[in-house]
Amino acid sequence: DTNYHFIVPELGPDVNFVYSSHKAVEEYKEAKALGVETVPVLVGPVSYLLLSKPAKGVEKTFSLLSLLPKVLAIYKEVIADLKAAGAQFIQFDEPTLVLDLESHKLQAFTDAYAELTPALSGLHVLVETYFADLTAEAYKTLTSLSGVNAYGFDLVRGAKTIDLIKAGFPSDKLIFAGVVDGRNIWANDLADSLKTLDTLAAIVGKERVVVSTSSSLLHTAVDLVNETKLDDEIKSWLAFAAQKVVEVNALANAVSGNKDEAFFSANAAAQASRKSSPRVTNEAVQKAAAALKGSDHRRATNVSARLDAQQKKLNLPILPTTT
Template identity: 80%
Template sequence: MGPKRELKFALESFWDKKSSAEDLQKVAAGLRSSIWKQMADAGIKYIPSNTFSYYDQVLDTTAMLGAVPPRYGWNGGEIGFDTYFSMARGNASVSAMEMTKWFDTNYHFIVPELGPDVRFSYASHKAVDEYKEAKALGVNTVPVLVGPVSYLLLSKPAKGVEKTFSLLSLLPKILPIYKEVISELKAAGASWIQFDEPTLVLDLDAHQLQAFTAAYADLESTLSGLNVLIETYFADLTSGAYKTLIELKGVTAYGLDLVRGTKTIDLIKTNFPKGKFLFAGVVDGRNIWANDLASSLGTLQALEAIVGKDNLVVSTSCSLLHTAVDLVNETKLDDEIKSWLAFAAQKVVEVNALAKALAGQKDEAFFASNATAQASRKSSPRVTNEAVQKAVSVLIY
């Protein structure tokens, strides 16, 4: 949305017909450029692209696949704002697509409506365009796509389609489009690509897990020459899901949420593929609190002994879209409370500080300041109220 909700205001102006599509695109391009530059300046090595969205990343994937419900009257070609925002918000004549919660977050996504008659086509080149846009600015990014299996598992049968319809049966129809996108990204110079497959943390049956195996086996030859990162988040993986993940064909790296997925660390200790990368999500992407750097560094050092120094990448637990943008804009907070907080911009700095510490370049002053803030928050009467503790202690459950 931007540090001062620039995208929100630009969208509202466009929807109210007070500004043009070009005006909206200009604001969006400025925000993307600013974020890429901020991450590069902070020392982040693996900078994502295609994480910007005018509305929702799952809807962006629906557009990429040309999976537009018939009621929107789309007749093919590159999907523009009219069709895109009609799917998101509806219009005078048709309703919007359903919106539902993204796992257990407060974020909501637009649910794809699919069936056996959907004619998929490559209808949005956004992922490739934004990779090229960043590259032209001197930033080589990691393009991020919603993974094909999670996309289908998060979809629903369209109106008139039997509720028992197997959405995973559409996998052979969407993979050719993913191959087109991958091929274009390779041609544009991408060396890494990230697939978000968060449904791996759900309680999946054998058939659903097999879909991941089949999908990435099919994509393997197209992905050849790329470093491939599969990202999961929000919970622990079951042992079966973890086994499926680390055995996927053509995959170079695994991104794991080690904040809400603390038990996953035990799976890593038991079995981690030699030579693969671990993107260790130790900085919480879902809250506003400063990271306990000393604790995270201890976790990372233990993982380094398993994964290898050159194959461990410090990361956030998930996308930073779930937290506020930049603490610098909070001018009314006092210094004590501000020392306890870290918004997206500060979390990027934390990631880099931890990466440097792992590499033997620990910023002692930064870590000491963080430790002081952690201790302050734990002991402050603004957090710990003895009267409340006493009242709670006598409650009978």
């Protein structure tokens, strides 16, 4: 549900997949050469197909999941190359698991990872979900996947998932707890995040809780240090990608018993400042909003009349736009 475009794959029964882009492997090697051990991230095979659509001329009823064997053959090649390059970890993003999926689609996840299990041998494998809660059926499917060592959850947009974890979680797996919001530019409420982490630690043990962001940090700006013209009050409310990594680290240290009290106190002060600042809270606006009646939410004229009036007054040209 993000406001991001992506190029939707258009597929059909005769499509042939080719391992033509080695981007994941080359970027892993580049980082490794600089002394940085990274976790290669791939769109999961099932989400890739579920986010695709039938190509032009292909029946709309065509089952995209019927292409899974072809897709998995390519994934095996990528995994083999990553292992050969020295990768120890691999992450598959399967955001479609948060949708209300039919049983045959959930079965596709089970089948896909069972097929990939031999190829994944020797790797630490994380399957990430994000943007919402999982259904009970999807949670059961996810936590039963073969060849997977850890599961990631968006605990900002999907806080109810904790109830599923309470009801049962595999004793030999890790939880990547997405408590730092990866989709906005605001500093996290660290005290609130720590409560969530403590709850998880009480359920599965703190040694099996890995602090994480709720999603990829591609949705936010890069580094607050570049914002040299913001005043200090507003700046204290913000956290871009670089700052969110610091928040993750601070929370991880707190869970392990090394809480930075000064850092947490500064965060609490910033949270309180944002809630009480007149830049955010305007009593006059609140009173005006509270006084609104039902009729205030309806225009005096319909859209056709407004369009006609605007054209007569402004005579604006057609302006192609997108979001």
